[in-house]
Amino acid sequence: MALSYAVPNFLIERDESRCIDCQVCVRQCANEVHKFDEDDEKIVSDTMKCVNCHRCVVLCPTKALTVREFPLEFKKNGHWKSDDIKSIYIQAETGGVLLAGMGNDKPYPIYWDKMLINASQVTNPSIDPLREPMEIKTFLGRKPASLEIENGKLKTKLPPQLELEVPVMFSAMSFGSISLNAHKSLARAAREVGTFFNTGEGGLHRDLADFGDNCIVQVASGRFGVHQEYLDAGSAIEIKIGQGAKPGIGGHLPGEKVGPEVSQTRMIPEGSDAISPAPHHDIYSIEDLRQLIYSLKEATNYKKPVFVKIAAVHNVAAIASGIARAGADVIAIDGFRGGTGAAPLRTRDSVGIPIEFALAAVDTRLRQEGIRNQVSLVIGGSIRNSSDIVKAVALGADAVYIGTAALMALGCHLCQKCYTGKCNWGIATQDPRLVKRLNPEIGARRAANLLKAWKHEIKELLGGMGINALESLRGNRLMLRGIDLTEKELEILGIKAAGE
Amino acid sequence: MVTIDAKGVYYKELNEKVKEAISSGAEHIELINVNGQRYIGDGISASAKITIHGIPGNDMAAFMNGPTIEVFGNGQDAVGNTMNSGTIVIHGNAGDVTGYAMRGGEIFIKGNVGYRVGIHMKAYQDKVPVMVIGGKAGDFFAEYMAGGKIILLGLGCEGESVVGRYCATGLHGGTLYIRNNFEERYFGKEVQRDELTMEDKEFLKSYLTRFSDYFGYDKQEILGLDFIKFVPVGSRPYGNMYAKW
Amino acid sequence: MAYVIIGNSAAAIGAVEGIRKVDRETPITLVSSEPYHTYSRPLISYYLAGKVEESLMVYRKKDFYEKNGVKAILGCRAEALDVEKKSVKLANGQKLPYEKLLIATGGKPFIPPIAGLDKKNVKTFIKLDDVKEIDALVSRGSKVIILGAGLIGLKAAEALAEIGAEVVVVELAEYILSSILDEDAAKIVQKHLENKGIKFELGTTIEKVLGDEEVRAVELKNGSTYTCDLTIVAIGVRPNLELVEGTPVTTEAGIVVNDSMETNIPGIYAAGDVTQGYDMTYGEKRVLPILPNAYKQGETAGINMAGGNAKWAEGFAFNSISFFGLPMTTAGIVNPREEGYQELEKCEPENNLYKKLVLKDGKLVGHISLNCIERSGILTSFIREKVDITNIAEKLLNENGLIVLEEELRHRKLVGGGAA
Amino acid sequence: MKRVYAKEEYCIGCRLCEIYCILSHSEYKNDLIKAFKKSLQRPPARIQVEEEGALSFALQCRHCDEAYCVKSCITGAMQKDPETGVVFNEKERCVGCWTCIAACPYGAIIKDETSKKIASKCDLCGQNETPYCVQNCPNGALIFSEEPPYKTSVKGGE
The missing domain is CATH 3.30.390 (Enolase-like; domain 1)
Structure with a gap:
């Protein structure tokens, strides 16, 4: 084989004065970066293999390790950045489509950070959530245009609703793309906090059969693990049309990740590729989508809300309108920063639009068309913290999905190598030696803690605005002001500039 | 037997009636004057038989788990969509995406089928879906197929190709048995021909016998037909397409 | 009244601890022919080699008897047992009545019927007094003949070699340690011991003991002759049955006990090297002269003597021993x-x-x-x-x-x- | 009594338990770097990780109610504290005969030949607090508890 032109990405620094040769790093690195050299009687590290996942750094009992960007620089070039050059080397060497994990990491503007939240001063006093009731319970599902009340009781029959104690759900991540222990962690956390996790297109493992009350089951183009019991198990069904990390293309779980458990859950033979085609082959139109929505409603006797999840793309507002009219109860929109276990790099980084714009556009459009009440809006694909959530709700979202943030709660250090199956944190892997690194008791506690913390923060932000119910903030764009935004951007977001 | 007259009945109401009949123990339900009502048999887990006179609408027997449905008429699009088990017999043609993503059960169609039929069929352990098509298939036949077996007889199609373009592209599991005329160039590069084994012959004999019985063909004549067997080149069609970023 | 224990080693101590698990009150009388506080018999070779001081040889701490309500009569033989009258007669004439009696008199070395083995410098290797006597007789360069290449013989050989004696081990069997090793393993151990200077004469025994008052040399059956300053006889121990001879207590190779450690006479128990108890690996009753078994038997007997309910049917041979740093464990x-x-x-x-x-x-x-x-x-x-x-x-x-x-x-x- | 129990499904084979066990029994109780770099002869860890493929767990002395090591000890050095239940070895009287090793049904007693030959074993870090191994297990694979994590139908060892 000819010489590889690849250069190291990371530099591992070992402080010899701190290293006690305990070899925890050696044992913990699935990429085999560290090794004990018998001749020199010390640990040596192969920088080429390092993915900067921080597993060794975190577990090192004496904190003797540091990982840094490899300091090698290409000659300064305003156009050819180092990633551009490196990707050419890789492709020239392999002829392959560049595959990446997690979400778009390019320095596009983060619009969440260009919106500011209002607070009460003097007028309309703020509310202290520690003393006063603060309602952030959220119901997802179609709302009737009007309610009829008879003798003090609701007469109108409500379509099925999901009840959330926090306006945050764990977004769809399949068992296969993530480990069973990751699924267990999210399921338990969802139950503890009173929200939902989403199976993704990978079926529901038998160990999680009891978690149906906190589970959204997904139906995607590959229809893996989809059968009557599965549809019956979930509290809601999500038809996945697209996802933010890879709008317009399908998914592909490589055969090496299809071990016995994944095989059984997806109901496909061990070791075979699980290919989710780009489109559902029974959906080529809004009318076809309606057909699948109702086919699922028929199959579950109209008892469960049906979600339709799409990626945020250019004409998302029109598509969302069509979805609402097709009978979906909830529309989930995934922004261009949404994560994934594996996506072609170019798709991940250059397809789709920011969720902030998509959300504002969809909410506006549905209101204009007078059908906003017919669907709930759930957005995902970049939510990092509770203020992002508050801003999203003010822009019109009913709830948000978190994926990347949830995985970080479980230990993910965003090395973006999910597709290698060697996740050192036991999340994006099926290797039993790695999977057991994620203890679901610990994972569930961490994920639940995150949501609990955010719940408090949301209440505080609401209280600051003098609002005591999340419902009162929903679509209340007056609570937002833009900063560092163009006229057009402000117009799309439907918010005023700071100071206005 | 319970007979339900579907004339002028909205699909939702019709399907409710069918489900009610099944939950009250009916073993055989006859639907008459069916005219385009959708979702018949969807998601039903039972062993009942449903006989349909007329033309059922789209997504018949989607997610179905057990029943037998016999249609005296044509089927529409997405018959047996993602079905798990049961038997469907159609005394006519069937539309697009018939048997999409089906994982178990059987579909017998007397006539032709539309586009994208058998797409993404899959098998798991003892669940091996089977589709027997009397006539010809449209484009994208057996695309992305991951498991199961399809027999395509092409009866009455002499002189024209029994499959359309992009046949079996992306196929990575399952077996196709296709008779005589087809355009070789229509096939994706992911399939290859294979020899018929004794097991294949037994399988063909069993299903062709039932096909003949369902649709009144001369059994000896049908059993005498020759088939060409297609199997996947590999179970990982796109395994080497990617480079690690 | 109440509990009388004859013996002061592992079985006897086990019995004290067993009794005290059930009965914290009733006095226990313990009789030993040796004058010492309970000590660890296996440590005598360590003592001889100078690896352990006498004060650290105690099997239980010095306050053991006191803490456990034991009246210890040390240095006094129990001479006769009267089953009818439920009483034990001691060498000092004292008669000890008992309600529950434990016989834990252990084993005594077997001396083969070879003329001359009664001479002054022929020793056995069982008790502290044995090694004290040996210690007085040997020094660097002393020539020692050890008859028997079992655990005791070789532990003695190791200790003596460590203090600089020239040791020849004579063994009738074809290989050493035949009770705990097979031939392949024994060859390895033998080589190791030979490397440390110990000489072996296998498949033979002493034909003739030369010397007047003291043994000066031995002639072996294979014709070799060795001069010596000391002879140690270590070809095994036999249950010390003297106390029950002539009584109705049933004996075979040892005192026969059931899995409660009771003899055929109700109220009389036996434990340790003196018994013939159940060996689970052989599925039959055998004499199992090893310390852990003695302790467990004693503890079992003690619990039952005090009215508790304990069974011990898990006995089998097991040993851990090292020679010059070469460790081995064997069992069953x-x-x-x-x-x-x-x-x-x-x-x-x-x-x-x-x-x-x-x-x-x-x-x-x-x-x-x-x-x-x-x-x-x-x-x-x-x-x-x-x-x-x-x-x-x-x-x-x-x-x-x-x-x-x-x-x-x-x-x-x-x-x-x-x-x- | 409270014992340290291993949950094999979450043991990640990092061996931090062994490392912290060494720390706990070194002269520098709070400084890993000193414990490893300054102690010239480190005694062996008293907890041992076993690993084969994806299966791994850490095991140390079970502090048996009916301890074979105690009953087999030829010198009386191995004892069970009647108050705390801790099985401990009195260094001074131990002669390193290893009979306890031959007796322990868990293989939990370790040869320590760093100075005088002795049998080394878990002492629950003095029982004052949570043992170091449990405190420092990064994945909750060791618990210090009255209740074992696995229900078994048959009694184990003693």
């Missing part, structure tokens, strides 16, 4: 003499390493771990627990771990410790 049947046993071996003489597993019907009944003793108690536990190791025997030959166990047994081990 290591040399099956009959058909129906499966033997797995790993033999690496270049590493002084040997391992053997003996199975019957898929279950482990014996093992030898020479120079690979780490975690060998797991093997011992398999014998005791009658674990079917058919599927893991090969793995066990290379690794003594719990990891090789199937899930159920592994979990059992992981949560072990509680008496439940």
